[in-house]
Amino acid sequence: MVKRWQGRLTWAALIRVIxxxxxxxxxxxxxSKHSAIQRAYDNHQELPDVSAVKKRKRSASxxxxxxxxxxxxxxxxxxxxxxENERLLGQFVRWAxxxxxxxxxxxxxxxxxxxxxxxxxxxxxxxx
Numbered sequence: 001m002v003k004r005w006q007g008r009l010t011w012a013a014l015i016r017v018i019x020x021x022x023x024x025x026x027x028x029x030x031x032s033k034h035s036a037i038q039r040a041y042d043n044h045q046e047l048p049d050v051s052a053v054k055k056r057k058r059s060a061s062x063x064x065x066x067x068x069x070x071x072x073x074x075x076x077x078x079x080x081x082x083x084e085n086e087r088l089l090g091q092f093v094r095w096a097x098x099x100x101x102x103x104x105x106x107x108x109x110x111x112x113x114x115x116x117x118x119x120x121x122x123x124x125x126x127x128x
Contacts, residue, residue, distance in 0.1 A: 002040035003080060006073070009044050039087075047079045 001017060002009065011028040019025050032038045099109055 002037065002044055003077075004073070005044055006076070009041065011041075014041070043080055043083045043087075046083060047076065 001021070002014065005014075011031070014031065015026055015028065018031075032041070
């Protein structure tokens, strides 16, 4: 819900929308304990409000308004994804630094993940 939010976002408004959609009431503290919700809320607060910068429209038809709203939503998504990308790049830099401090090489870090034990056990049963 936060990722698709248009306009000014407040905890009170978010709580109202969640209550209407899910028929459950949360407090700000309960919502902010979830790191994904808190991060999405913080990211939204950092984004400029695209809808606040709307151009004057001369007798725009419903179709033009719909396309304009979709464009605004797409712009908001792009800005959100750019912010998320920056956060992940920062996390990667931290991880790379911490790995190098522990003596972990790039080759070690790029090793493929081990196959799931369950998958190996099924293959072993087939071979028997």
